[in-house]
Amino acid sequence: DGGITQSPKYLFRKEGQNVTLSCEQNLNHDAMYWYRQDPGQGLRLIYYSQIVNDFQKGDIAEGYSVSREKKESFPLTVTSAQKNPTAFYLCASATGSYGYTFGSGTRLTVV
Amino acid sequence: GQQVMQIPQYQHVQEGEDFTTYCNSSTTLSNIQWYKQRPGGHPVFLIQLVKSGEVKKQKRLTFQFGEAKKNSSLHITATQTTDVGTYFCAGPLRQGGKLIFGQGTELSVKP
Numbered sequence: 001d002g003g004i005t006q007s008p009k010y011l012f013r014k015e016g017q018n019v020t021l022s023c024e025q026n027l028n029h030d031a032m033y034w035y036r037q038d039p040g041q042g043l044r045l046i047y048y049s050q051i052v053n054d055f056q057k058g059d060i061a062e063g064y065s066v067s068r069e070k071k072e073s074f075p076l077t078v079t080s081a082q083k084n085p086t087a088f089y090l091c092a093s094a095t096g097s098y099g100y101t102f103g104s105g106t107r108l109t110v111v
Numbered sequence: 112g113q114q115v116m117q118i119p120q121y122q123h124v125q126e127g128e129d130f131t132t133y134c135n136s137s138t139t140l141s142n143i144q145w146y147k148q149r150p151g152g153h154p155v156f157l158i159q160l161v162k163s164g165e166v167k168k169q170k171r172l173t174f175q176f177g178e179a180k181k182n183s184s185l186h187i188t189a190t191q192t193t194d195v196g197t198y199f200c201a202g203p204l205r206q207g208g209k210l211i212f213g214q215g216t217e218l219s220v221k222p
Contacts (some may be wrong), residue, residue: 033209040217041214042212042213042215043199043212045209045211058209059176059215086211090153097141097157097203099142099146099158100156100201100210101154101156101157102153102154102155104152105153
């Protein structure tokens with residue numbers, strides 16, 4: 001079955017650590033996206049990529065970095081510069097102007 | 112900048128009552144999309160509306176796109192406990208085409 005896989009499901013980070021969230025899709029979608037969701041809040045765009053080896057900052061890119069070396073993969077690194085990283089992170093992919101397919105998300109907690 | 116606003120933020124209904132959420136964009140949209148996120152889950156694409164004045168139905172759900180293509184609504188007839196979750200509308204930005212999401216309407220249904 002085609003889909004989008006995020007791992008891990010839960011992640012704990014110590015202060016000052018960088019952590020990387022994985023996002024893999026086998027839908028052959030060109031575009032991939034990272035969103036952050038805080039409790040009771042909507043979705044805020046962190047980074048997006050519409051083609052391999054190219055990506056753009058979203059509304060809240062500070063403290064995050066991404067890469068897009070392969071069409072299937074769009075990992076997100078939460079750096080120590082991100083002051084409030086505890087949140088639910090959602091990866092999505094899309095083709096054309098049709099609906100996004102979301103992964104099941106990663107819940108990141110700073111300990 | 113371009114914004115998509117959704118009301119109400121929360122709606123509590125008795126099972127069997129109807130429910131409506133409204134979405135308004137600051138600019139004309141080429142299309143409007145609706146997503147549902149169950150508690151603890153990830154957003155799932157429900158439908159896309161493209162034409163001015165378009166109305167689409169999915170069982171008890173009715174989706175409408177305004178004549179000016181700046182507003183939309185989702186109406187659920189005779190709610191059930193399975194309808195619980197947060198409903199998001201989303202429209203593409205003029206530049207880049209990436210989606211901008213409304214803040215969502217959280218629906219709770221009392222049996």
